[in-house]
Amino acid sequence: MSEFATIVRSVVASIPAGSVMTYKEVAIAAGNPQAARAVANIMAANYDEAIPCHRVIRSKGGLGGYNRGGTSAKANILKGEGVVLYKQHVHF
DNA sequence: GCGCTGACTGTCA
């Protein structure tokens, strides 16, 4: 794996419960502000239980996707952690 | 090593 992927995982794993980060923010934190797609790809292709991908959302507030139960499960988990959701979109 | 795909984003029409 590349260093980028490692940093991305670390960043995502560092997101506290009740908080969320956008793919863009994660990409920036990983050192590549333009690599939002790559971040999403890493999440989708290399999911790990230690990596709370459900706390990573789209810049528009959409949940994006989830490879472990679907968007619905993702929304449910976020809501359970204290994130305010409104019809599957994060309420900033 | 090349080309396609995707849980994206921002801008233009």
Next chain:
DNA sequence: ATGACAGCCAGCG
């Protein structure tokens, strides 16, 4: 306010 287009990057066949 929607919809379409293009730019961007890493992973996989």
